[in-house]
Amino acid sequence: MYAEERRRQIASLTAVEGRVNVTELSERFNVTAETIRRDLAVLDKDGVVHRVHGGAVASQSFQTAEFTLDARSRSASNAKSAIATAALEFLPAGGGSIFLDAGTTINALADLIGSSPIAPHLSIVSNSLPIALSLASNGVPDVQLLGGTVRAITQAVVGDTALRTMALMRADVAFIGTNALTLDHGLSTADSQEAAIKSAFVNHAHKVVVLCDSTKLGTDYLVSFASLDDIDVVITDNDAPETILQQIRDRDIDVVVAKR
Template sequence: MYAEERRRQIASFTAVEGRVNVTELANRFDVTAETIRRDLAVLDREGVVHRVHGGAVASQTFQTTEFSLDARFRSAPTAKSAIARAALQFLPESDGGLFLDSGSTIGTLAELIAERPQSRYWSVVTNSLPIALNLANKGLPEVQLLGGSVRAITQAVVGDTALRTLALMRADVAFIGTNALTLDHGLSTADAQEAAIKAAMVTNAHKVVVLCDSTKLGNDYLVSFAGIDDIDVVITDPSAPESFLTALRDREIEVVVAD
Protein backbone atom coordinates (compact mmCIF):
# COMPACT_ATOMS: atom_id res chain seq x y z
CA MET A 1 0.00 0.00 0.00
CA TYR A 2 1.30 3.43 -0.94
CA ALA A 3 1.77 6.00 1.82
CA GLU A 4 -0.86 8.33 0.34
CA GLU A 5 -3.53 5.63 0.34
CA ARG A 6 -2.60 4.53 3.88
CA ARG A 7 -2.91 8.12 5.10
CA ARG A 8 -6.35 8.47 3.52
CA GLN A 9 -7.47 5.32 5.30
CA ILE A 10 -6.02 6.61 8.57
CA ALA A 11 -7.91 9.88 8.09
CA SER A 12 -11.15 8.01 7.44
CA PHE A 13 -10.66 5.66 10.38
CA THR A 14 -9.93 8.61 12.68
CA ALA A 15 -13.01 10.47 11.48
CA VAL A 16 -15.22 7.44 12.13
CA GLU A 17 -13.75 6.42 15.49
CA GLY A 18 -13.01 9.90 16.76
CA ARG A 19 -9.62 8.91 18.20
CA VAL A 20 -6.86 6.47 17.15
CA ASN A 21 -3.59 5.40 18.67
CA VAL A 22 -0.26 4.65 17.06
CA THR A 23 0.01 1.02 18.17
CA GLU A 24 -3.40 0.02 16.82
CA LEU A 25 -2.73 1.73 13.51
CA ALA A 26 0.69 0.11 13.18
CA ASN A 27 -0.91 -3.32 13.69
CA ARG A 28 -3.80 -2.54 11.34
CA PHE A 29 -1.53 -1.51 8.46
CA ASP A 30 1.39 -3.82 9.31
CA VAL A 31 3.95 -1.00 9.47
CA THR A 32 6.18 0.38 12.20
CA ALA A 33 5.00 2.82 14.83
CA GLU A 34 7.46 5.37 13.47
CA THR A 35 5.82 5.14 10.03
CA ILE A 36 2.43 5.83 11.62
CA ARG A 37 3.85 8.80 13.54
CA ARG A 38 5.13 10.26 10.27
CA ASP A 39 1.73 9.68 8.66
CA LEU A 40 -0.03 11.43 11.55
CA ALA A 41 2.40 14.32 11.36
CA VAL A 42 1.58 14.79 7.65
CA LEU A 43 -2.16 14.58 8.29
CA ASP A 44 -1.84 17.03 11.18
CA ARG A 45 -0.03 19.56 8.97
CA GLU A 46 -2.78 19.20 6.38
CA GLY A 47 -5.42 19.82 9.05
CA VAL A 48 -7.04 16.44 8.56
CA VAL A 49 -6.37 15.18 12.12
CA HIS A 50 -5.03 16.67 15.34
CA ARG A 51 -1.99 15.01 16.91
CA VAL A 52 -2.33 14.06 20.57
CA HIS A 53 -0.14 12.01 22.88
CA GLY A 54 0.00 8.45 21.54
CA GLY A 55 -2.17 9.05 18.49
CA ALA A 56 -4.60 11.52 16.95
CA VAL A 57 -8.17 12.82 17.14
CA ALA A 58 -10.49 13.76 14.31
CA SER A 59 -10.53 17.27 12.91
CA GLN A 60 -13.92 18.97 12.73
CA THR A 61 -13.11 21.12 9.70
CA PHE A 62 -14.85 20.72 6.34
CA GLN A 63 -12.54 19.75 3.49
CA THR A 64 -12.36 21.69 0.24
CA THR A 65 -9.41 20.10 -1.57
CA GLU A 66 -10.16 18.68 -5.02
CA PHE A 67 -7.97 16.29 -6.97
CA SER A 68 -7.75 15.94 -10.73
CA LEU A 69 -9.54 13.09 -12.46
CA ASP A 70 -6.22 11.35 -13.15
CA ALA A 71 -5.26 11.58 -9.48
CA ARG A 72 -8.62 10.15 -8.46
CA PHE A 73 -8.20 7.16 -10.75
CA ARG A 74 -4.78 6.51 -9.20
CA SER A 75 -6.20 6.53 -5.68
CA ALA A 76 -7.27 3.08 -4.37
CA PRO A 77 -7.55 1.51 -7.86
CA THR A 78 -7.98 -2.05 -6.55
CA ALA A 79 -10.82 -1.06 -4.23
CA LYS A 80 -12.53 0.98 -6.94
CA SER A 81 -12.40 -1.90 -9.42
CA ALA A 82 -13.96 -4.26 -6.88
CA ILE A 83 -16.63 -1.71 -5.98
CA ALA A 84 -17.48 -1.17 -9.64
CA ARG A 85 -17.83 -4.92 -10.22
CA ALA A 86 -20.12 -5.22 -7.22
CA ALA A 87 -22.29 -2.40 -8.58
CA LEU A 88 -23.17 -4.44 -11.66
CA GLN A 89 -25.74 -6.41 -9.66
CA PHE A 90 -27.90 -3.28 -9.41
CA LEU A 91 -28.21 -2.73 -13.16
CA PRO A 92 -31.69 -3.24 -14.64
CA GLU A 93 -32.31 -6.79 -15.82
CA SER A 94 -33.71 -5.65 -19.16
CA ASP A 95 -34.34 -2.14 -20.47
CA GLY A 96 -34.06 0.83 -18.13
CA GLY A 97 -32.58 4.23 -17.50
CA LEU A 98 -29.31 4.98 -15.71
CA PHE A 99 -27.79 8.11 -14.25
CA LEU A 100 -23.99 8.03 -14.08
CA ASP A 101 -22.30 10.98 -12.41
CA SER A 102 -18.70 12.08 -12.83
CA GLY A 103 -16.91 10.15 -10.09
CA SER A 104 -13.74 8.15 -10.83
CA THR A 105 -15.30 4.95 -9.48
CA ILE A 106 -18.31 5.61 -11.70
CA GLY A 107 -15.89 5.84 -14.63
CA THR A 108 -14.60 2.37 -13.76
CA LEU A 109 -18.20 1.12 -13.61
CA ALA A 110 -18.90 2.63 -17.05
CA GLU A 111 -16.08 0.53 -18.51
CA LEU A 112 -17.79 -2.60 -17.21
CA ILE A 113 -21.25 -1.49 -18.34
CA ALA A 114 -19.97 -1.14 -21.90
CA GLU A 115 -19.01 -4.83 -21.86
CA ARG A 116 -22.47 -6.06 -20.83
CA PRO A 117 -24.62 -7.50 -23.66
CA GLN A 118 -27.70 -5.83 -22.13
CA SER A 119 -26.13 -2.38 -22.40
CA ARG A 120 -27.80 -1.82 -25.78
CA TYR A 121 -31.16 -1.77 -23.95
CA TRP A 122 -30.17 0.85 -21.37
CA SER A 123 -30.54 4.60 -21.70
CA VAL A 124 -27.58 6.29 -20.02
CA VAL A 125 -27.53 9.92 -18.91
CA THR A 126 -24.27 11.34 -17.60
CA ASN A 127 -22.56 14.64 -16.90
CA SER A 128 -19.11 13.11 -17.36
CA LEU A 129 -17.42 13.95 -20.63
CA PRO A 130 -15.01 10.95 -20.48
CA ILE A 131 -17.81 8.52 -19.61
CA ALA A 132 -20.04 9.73 -22.45
CA LEU A 133 -17.22 9.47 -25.00
CA ASN A 134 -16.18 6.05 -23.75
CA LEU A 135 -19.70 4.59 -23.88
CA ALA A 136 -20.37 6.11 -27.30
CA ASN A 137 -17.08 4.73 -28.64
CA LYS A 138 -18.07 1.29 -27.33
CA GLY A 139 -21.25 1.46 -29.40
CA LEU A 140 -23.95 2.04 -26.78
CA PRO A 141 -26.89 3.45 -28.75
CA GLU A 142 -28.56 5.49 -25.98
CA VAL A 143 -26.02 7.79 -24.32
CA GLN A 144 -26.96 11.36 -23.43
CA LEU A 145 -24.35 13.86 -22.26
CA LEU A 146 -25.89 16.74 -20.36
CA GLY A 147 -25.25 20.18 -21.81
CA GLY A 148 -23.56 22.99 -19.95
CA SER A 149 -20.12 24.14 -18.83
CA VAL A 150 -17.27 21.67 -18.34
CA ARG A 151 -15.19 21.84 -15.15
CA ALA A 152 -11.58 21.24 -16.17
CA ILE A 153 -10.46 19.51 -12.97
CA THR A 154 -13.15 16.79 -13.10
CA GLN A 155 -14.28 17.01 -16.75
CA ALA A 156 -17.85 17.16 -15.45
CA VAL A 157 -20.65 19.13 -17.09
CA VAL A 158 -22.38 21.52 -14.70
CA GLY A 159 -24.70 24.52 -14.75
CA ASP A 160 -28.31 25.57 -15.27
CA THR A 161 -28.71 23.90 -18.66
CA ALA A 162 -27.78 20.50 -17.23
CA LEU A 163 -30.05 21.00 -14.22
CA ARG A 164 -33.03 21.98 -16.36
CA THR A 165 -32.55 18.85 -18.47
CA LEU A 166 -32.26 16.59 -15.42
CA ALA A 167 -35.45 18.05 -13.96
CA LEU A 168 -37.37 16.45 -16.85
CA MET A 169 -35.72 13.04 -16.49
CA ARG A 170 -36.18 9.93 -14.38
CA ALA A 171 -33.92 6.90 -14.02
CA ASP A 172 -34.32 3.42 -12.60
CA VAL A 173 -30.90 3.62 -10.94
CA ALA A 174 -28.52 6.47 -10.16
CA PHE A 175 -24.92 5.43 -9.62
CA ILE A 176 -23.35 8.20 -7.56
CA GLY A 177 -19.79 8.89 -6.48
CA THR A 178 -18.89 11.10 -3.54
CA ASN A 179 -15.91 12.79 -1.93
CA ALA A 180 -17.19 11.98 1.54
CA LEU A 181 -19.88 10.16 3.51
CA THR A 182 -20.88 10.76 7.13
CA LEU A 183 -23.86 9.69 9.17
CA ASP A 184 -24.75 13.27 10.10
CA HIS A 185 -24.27 15.07 6.79
CA GLY A 186 -24.63 12.27 4.24
CA LEU A 187 -22.87 12.70 0.90
CA SER A 188 -20.72 15.76 0.22
CA THR A 189 -18.30 17.17 -2.31
CA ALA A 190 -16.12 20.26 -2.80
CA ASP A 191 -17.94 22.10 -5.59
CA ALA A 192 -21.46 23.50 -5.35
CA GLN A 193 -22.17 23.12 -9.08
CA GLU A 194 -21.22 19.44 -9.14
CA ALA A 195 -23.18 18.93 -5.92
CA ALA A 196 -26.28 20.34 -7.62
CA ILE A 197 -26.02 17.81 -10.48
CA LYS A 198 -25.50 14.92 -8.07
CA ALA A 199 -28.47 16.06 -5.97
CA ALA A 200 -30.73 16.20 -9.04
CA MET A 201 -29.71 12.67 -10.04
CA VAL A 202 -30.42 11.41 -6.52
CA THR A 203 -33.82 13.11 -6.44
CA ASN A 204 -34.94 11.79 -9.83
CA ALA A 205 -33.86 8.14 -9.51
CA HIS A 206 -35.91 5.23 -8.21
CA LYS A 207 -32.83 3.64 -6.58
CA VAL A 208 -29.65 5.40 -5.44
CA VAL A 209 -26.45 3.34 -5.36
CA VAL A 210 -23.42 5.07 -3.85
CA LEU A 211 -19.94 3.88 -4.83
CA CYS A 212 -17.62 4.95 -2.03
CA ASP A 213 -14.22 3.52 -1.14
CA SER A 214 -13.36 3.37 2.55
CA THR A 215 -11.01 6.37 2.50
CA LYS A 216 -14.06 8.63 2.11
CA LEU A 217 -16.07 7.34 5.05
CA GLY A 218 -16.32 9.65 8.02
CA ASN A 219 -15.05 12.68 6.09
CA ASP A 220 -16.98 15.87 5.42
CA TYR A 221 -16.64 18.14 2.42
CA LEU A 222 -17.97 21.65 2.09
CA VAL A 223 -21.16 21.01 0.10
CA SER A 224 -23.68 18.33 1.10
CA PHE A 225 -25.82 17.01 -1.74
CA ALA A 226 -27.78 14.10 -0.24
CA GLY A 227 -28.72 12.88 3.21
CA ILE A 228 -28.44 9.37 4.58
CA ASP A 229 -32.18 8.85 4.07
CA ASP A 230 -31.75 9.48 0.32
CA ILE A 231 -29.43 6.46 -0.11
CA ASP A 232 -30.57 2.93 -0.89
CA VAL A 233 -27.22 1.13 -1.29
CA VAL A 234 -23.62 1.85 -0.28
CA ILE A 235 -20.85 -0.20 -1.90
CA THR A 236 -17.44 0.04 -0.25
CA ASP A 237 -14.32 -2.08 0.39
CA PRO A 238 -13.17 -4.35 3.26
CA SER A 239 -11.11 -1.58 4.90
CA ALA A 240 -14.30 0.22 5.91
CA PRO A 241 -14.73 0.40 9.71
CA GLU A 242 -17.30 -2.17 10.80
CA SER A 243 -18.89 0.28 13.24
CA PHE A 244 -19.67 2.63 10.37
CA LEU A 245 -21.15 -0.13 8.23
CA THR A 246 -23.31 -1.29 11.15
CA ALA A 247 -24.60 2.25 11.59
CA LEU A 248 -25.56 2.38 7.89
CA ARG A 249 -27.39 -0.95 8.16
CA ASP A 250 -29.21 0.28 11.25
CA ARG A 251 -30.56 3.07 9.03
CA GLU A 252 -31.91 0.41 6.62
CA ILE A 253 -29.28 1.05 3.96
CA GLU A 254 -28.08 -1.98 2.05
CA VAL A 255 -24.31 -2.28 2.47
CA VAL A 256 -22.17 -4.24 0.02
CA VAL A 257 -18.52 -4.89 0.90
CA ALA A 258 -16.67 -5.59 -2.34
CA ASP A 259 -13.50 -7.68 -2.24
Protein backbone atom coordinates in the same frame (compact mmCIF):
# COMPACT_ATOMS: atom_id res chain seq x y z
CA MET B 1 -0.08 1.11 -1.12
CA TYR B 2 0.54 4.75 -2.03
CA ALA B 3 1.16 7.12 0.89
CA GLU B 4 -1.80 9.23 -0.27
CA GLU B 5 -4.16 6.24 -0.08
CA ARG B 6 -2.83 5.20 3.33
CA ARG B 7 -3.39 8.72 4.65
CA ARG B 8 -6.94 8.77 3.35
CA GLN B 9 -7.63 5.49 5.13
CA ILE B 10 -6.08 6.85 8.32
CA ALA B 11 -8.28 9.96 8.04
CA SER B 12 -11.38 7.80 7.59
CA LEU B 13 -10.52 5.56 10.54
CA THR B 14 -9.87 8.58 12.74
CA ALA B 15 -13.20 10.15 11.78
CA VAL B 16 -15.10 6.92 12.49
CA GLU B 17 -13.30 5.85 15.68
CA GLY B 18 -12.65 9.32 17.04
CA ARG B 19 -9.06 8.47 17.97
CA VAL B 20 -6.24 6.33 16.55
CA ASN B 21 -2.82 5.42 17.87
CA VAL B 22 0.49 5.01 16.12
CA THR B 23 1.14 1.40 17.16
CA GLU B 24 -2.20 0.07 15.89
CA LEU B 25 -1.89 1.99 12.61
CA SER B 26 1.66 0.71 12.13
CA GLU B 27 0.45 -2.88 12.49
CA ARG B 28 -2.63 -2.34 10.31
CA PHE B 29 -0.71 -0.88 7.38
CA ASN B 30 2.49 -2.89 7.90
CA VAL B 31 4.73 0.17 8.00
CA THR B 32 7.02 1.63 10.64
CA ALA B 33 5.80 3.81 13.48
CA GLU B 34 7.89 6.65 12.07
CA THR B 35 6.04 6.40 8.74
CA ILE B 36 2.72 6.66 10.58
CA ARG B 37 3.97 9.69 12.53
CA ARG B 38 4.87 11.39 9.24
CA ASP B 39 1.43 10.54 7.87
CA LEU B 40 -0.26 12.02 10.94
CA ALA B 41 1.90 15.13 10.69
CA VAL B 42 0.78 15.66 7.08
CA LEU B 43 -2.87 15.09 7.98
CA ASP B 44 -2.57 17.45 10.95
CA LYS B 45 -1.02 20.15 8.76
CA ASP B 46 -3.92 19.75 6.31
CA GLY B 47 -6.42 20.07 9.16
CA VAL B 48 -7.81 16.57 8.63
CA VAL B 49 -6.82 15.26 12.09
CA HIS B 50 -5.35 16.71 15.28
CA ARG B 51 -2.08 15.20 16.50
CA VAL B 52 -2.03 14.12 20.14
CA HIS B 53 0.47 12.12 22.18
CA GLY B 54 0.72 8.62 20.70
CA GLY B 55 -1.71 9.19 17.84
CA ALA B 56 -4.40 11.55 16.59
CA VAL B 57 -8.02 12.55 17.14
CA ALA B 58 -10.68 13.49 14.62
CA SER B 59 -10.93 17.02 13.29
CA GLN B 60 -14.36 18.63 13.10
CA SER B 61 -13.52 20.80 10.07
CA PHE B 62 -15.09 20.31 6.65
CA GLN B 63 -12.69 19.49 3.84
CA THR B 64 -12.52 21.53 0.65
CA ALA B 65 -9.43 20.19 -1.13
CA GLU B 66 -9.96 18.33 -4.40
CA PHE B 67 -7.57 15.95 -6.11
CA THR B 68 -7.04 15.59 -9.85
CA LEU B 69 -8.67 12.73 -11.73
CA ASP B 70 -5.28 11.09 -12.15
CA ALA B 71 -4.56 11.19 -8.41
CA ARG B 72 -8.04 9.93 -7.54
CA SER B 73 -7.88 7.09 -10.06
CA ARG B 74 -4.68 5.83 -8.38
CA SER B 75 -6.17 6.01 -4.90
CA ALA B 76 -7.90 2.81 -3.72
CA SER B 77 -7.90 1.51 -7.29
CA ASN B 78 -8.40 -2.14 -6.31
CA ALA B 79 -11.31 -1.21 -4.05
CA LYS B 80 -12.91 0.88 -6.78
CA SER B 81 -12.67 -1.99 -9.24
CA ALA B 82 -14.33 -4.39 -6.79
CA ILE B 83 -17.05 -1.85 -5.98
CA ALA B 84 -17.76 -1.27 -9.67
CA THR B 85 -18.10 -5.01 -10.27
CA ALA B 86 -20.56 -5.32 -7.38
CA ALA B 87 -22.57 -2.38 -8.73
CA LEU B 88 -23.36 -4.29 -11.95
CA GLU B 89 -25.91 -6.29 -9.95
CA PHE B 90 -28.01 -3.14 -9.57
CA LEU B 91 -28.44 -2.39 -13.26
CA PRO B 92 -32.12 -2.53 -14.26
CA ALA B 93 -33.01 -6.11 -15.14
CA GLY B 94 -33.74 -6.43 -18.83
CA GLY B 95 -32.71 -2.82 -19.48
CA GLY B 96 -33.92 0.62 -18.48
CA SER B 97 -32.61 4.09 -17.71
CA ILE B 98 -29.67 5.00 -15.48
CA PHE B 99 -27.79 8.09 -14.33
CA LEU B 100 -24.01 7.87 -14.03
CA ASP B 101 -22.50 10.57 -11.86
CA ALA B 102 -18.98 11.92 -12.42
CA GLY B 103 -16.21 10.18 -10.48
CA THR B 104 -13.46 7.60 -10.79
CA THR B 105 -15.42 4.74 -9.20
CA ILE B 106 -18.40 5.46 -11.46
CA ASN B 107 -15.94 5.58 -14.37
CA ALA B 108 -14.82 2.06 -13.46
CA LEU B 109 -18.47 1.00 -13.55
CA ALA B 110 -18.96 2.64 -16.95
CA ASP B 111 -16.03 0.66 -18.36
CA LEU B 112 -17.71 -2.56 -17.22
CA ILE B 113 -21.11 -1.52 -18.56
CA GLY B 114 -19.57 -0.86 -21.96
CA SER B 115 -18.61 -4.52 -22.33
CA SER B 116 -21.80 -5.88 -20.73
CA PRO B 117 -24.47 -7.66 -22.80
CA ILE B 118 -27.12 -5.43 -21.20
CA ALA B 119 -25.47 -2.23 -22.54
CA PRO B 120 -27.59 -2.05 -25.74
CA HIS B 121 -30.73 -2.11 -23.59
CA LEU B 122 -29.76 0.80 -21.35
CA SER B 123 -30.54 4.48 -21.72
CA ILE B 124 -27.68 6.30 -19.99
CA VAL B 125 -27.35 9.93 -18.89
CA SER B 126 -24.11 11.29 -17.45
CA ASN B 127 -22.42 14.59 -16.71
CA SER B 128 -18.92 13.10 -17.03
CA LEU B 129 -16.80 13.53 -20.16
CA PRO B 130 -14.61 10.46 -19.44
CA ILE B 131 -17.67 8.30 -18.80
CA ALA B 132 -19.45 9.40 -21.97
CA LEU B 133 -16.29 8.76 -23.99
CA SER B 134 -15.80 5.33 -22.41
CA LEU B 135 -19.35 4.27 -23.23
CA ALA B 136 -19.24 5.69 -26.75
CA SER B 137 -15.90 3.98 -27.42
CA ASN B 138 -17.52 0.66 -26.51
CA GLY B 139 -20.39 1.29 -28.92
CA VAL B 140 -23.12 1.81 -26.31
CA PRO B 141 -25.96 3.18 -28.49
CA ASP B 142 -27.98 5.34 -26.09
CA VAL B 143 -25.72 7.72 -24.15
CA GLN B 144 -26.60 11.33 -23.37
CA LEU B 145 -23.99 13.75 -22.07
CA LEU B 146 -25.47 16.72 -20.25
CA GLY B 147 -24.60 20.12 -21.71
CA GLY B 148 -23.10 22.95 -19.70
CA THR B 149 -19.79 24.12 -18.25
CA VAL B 150 -16.95 21.63 -17.82
CA ARG B 151 -14.97 21.70 -14.55
CA ALA B 152 -11.35 21.03 -15.50
CA ILE B 153 -10.31 19.25 -12.29
CA THR B 154 -13.07 16.63 -12.49
CA GLN B 155 -14.09 16.85 -16.17
CA ALA B 156 -17.69 17.03 -14.99
CA VAL B 157 -20.40 19.08 -16.68
CA VAL B 158 -22.14 21.52 -14.32
CA GLY B 159 -24.28 24.65 -14.42
CA ASP B 160 -27.78 25.88 -15.20
CA THR B 161 -28.02 24.24 -18.64
CA ALA B 162 -27.35 20.81 -17.17
CA LEU B 163 -29.78 21.41 -14.32
CA ARG B 164 -32.57 22.52 -16.68
CA THR B 165 -32.10 19.33 -18.69
CA MET B 166 -32.11 17.22 -15.55
CA ALA B 167 -35.43 18.75 -14.46
CA LEU B 168 -37.08 16.90 -17.37
CA MET B 169 -35.50 13.52 -16.71
CA ARG B 170 -36.17 10.46 -14.58
CA ALA B 171 -34.21 7.22 -14.28
CA ASP B 172 -34.67 3.76 -12.82
CA VAL B 173 -31.31 3.84 -11.02
CA ALA B 174 -28.79 6.57 -10.21
CA PHE B 175 -25.21 5.46 -9.55
CA ILE B 176 -23.62 8.16 -7.42
CA GLY B 177 -20.07 8.83 -6.32
CA THR B 178 -19.17 10.93 -3.30
CA ASN B 179 -16.12 12.54 -1.75
CA ALA B 180 -17.35 11.69 1.74
CA LEU B 181 -20.11 10.00 3.73
CA THR B 182 -21.14 10.54 7.34
CA LEU B 183 -24.33 9.89 9.27
CA ASP B 184 -24.97 13.56 10.04
CA HIS B 185 -23.74 15.35 6.90
CA GLY B 186 -24.76 12.60 4.47
CA LEU B 187 -23.03 12.60 1.10
CA SER B 188 -20.80 15.58 0.45
CA THR B 189 -18.39 17.09 -2.04
CA ALA B 190 -16.16 20.14 -2.36
CA ASP B 191 -17.92 22.09 -5.11
CA SER B 192 -21.45 23.52 -4.94
CA GLN B 193 -22.04 23.22 -8.69
CA GLU B 194 -21.16 19.54 -8.76
CA ALA B 195 -23.25 19.07 -5.62
CA ALA B 196 -26.27 20.54 -7.46
CA ILE B 197 -25.96 18.00 -10.30
CA LYS B 198 -25.44 15.12 -7.89
CA SER B 199 -28.53 16.20 -5.95
CA ALA B 200 -30.56 16.28 -9.18
CA PHE B 201 -29.45 12.73 -10.03
CA VAL B 202 -30.46 11.58 -6.55
CA ASN B 203 -33.86 13.31 -6.59
CA HIS B 204 -34.83 12.14 -10.09
CA ALA B 205 -34.08 8.41 -9.72
CA HIS B 206 -36.29 5.62 -8.43
CA LYS B 207 -33.31 3.91 -6.74
CA VAL B 208 -30.05 5.50 -5.59
CA VAL B 209 -26.90 3.37 -5.38
CA VAL B 210 -23.85 5.03 -3.82
CA LEU B 211 -20.37 3.81 -4.73
CA CYS B 212 -18.05 4.80 -1.89
CA ASP B 213 -14.69 3.27 -1.04
CA SER B 214 -13.79 2.91 2.62
CA THR B 215 -11.41 5.89 2.70
CA LYS B 216 -14.40 8.22 2.27
CA LEU B 217 -16.45 6.89 5.16
CA GLY B 218 -16.53 9.09 8.23
CA THR B 219 -15.20 12.22 6.50
CA ASP B 220 -17.02 15.42 5.58
CA TYR B 221 -16.66 17.79 2.66
CA LEU B 222 -18.04 21.30 2.52
CA VAL B 223 -21.25 20.79 0.52
CA SER B 224 -23.81 18.10 1.40
CA PHE B 225 -25.86 17.00 -1.60
CA ALA B 226 -27.94 14.16 -0.11
CA SER B 227 -28.87 12.76 3.27
CA LEU B 228 -28.74 9.07 4.08
CA ASP B 229 -32.54 9.06 3.92
CA ASP B 230 -32.24 9.77 0.17
CA ILE B 231 -30.25 6.65 -0.70
CA ASP B 232 -31.08 2.96 -1.01
CA VAL B 233 -27.76 1.13 -1.34
CA VAL B 234 -24.15 1.78 -0.32
CA ILE B 235 -21.42 -0.30 -1.96
CA THR B 236 -18.02 -0.12 -0.27
CA ASP B 237 -14.97 -2.35 0.24
CA ASN B 238 -13.87 -4.70 2.97
CA ASP B 239 -11.60 -2.16 4.68
CA ALA B 240 -14.70 -0.25 5.82
CA PRO B 241 -15.06 -0.14 9.64
CA GLU B 242 -17.90 -2.38 10.77
CA THR B 243 -19.03 0.30 13.22
CA ILE B 244 -20.11 2.73 10.55
CA LEU B 245 -21.45 -0.02 8.26
CA GLN B 246 -23.84 -1.14 11.00
CA GLN B 247 -24.91 2.44 11.60
CA ILE B 248 -25.75 2.75 7.91
CA ARG B 249 -27.70 -0.53 7.98
CA ASP B 250 -29.63 0.80 10.97
CA ARG B 251 -30.96 3.52 8.62
CA ASP B 252 -32.62 0.79 6.49
CA ILE B 253 -29.99 1.13 3.77
CA ASP B 254 -28.64 -1.97 2.03
CA VAL B 255 -24.86 -2.26 2.48
CA VAL B 256 -22.80 -4.30 0.01
CA VAL B 257 -19.18 -4.99 0.95
CA ALA B 258 -17.13 -5.77 -2.15
CA LYS B 259 -14.07 -7.93 -1.50
CA ARG B 260 -10.89 -6.80 -3.22
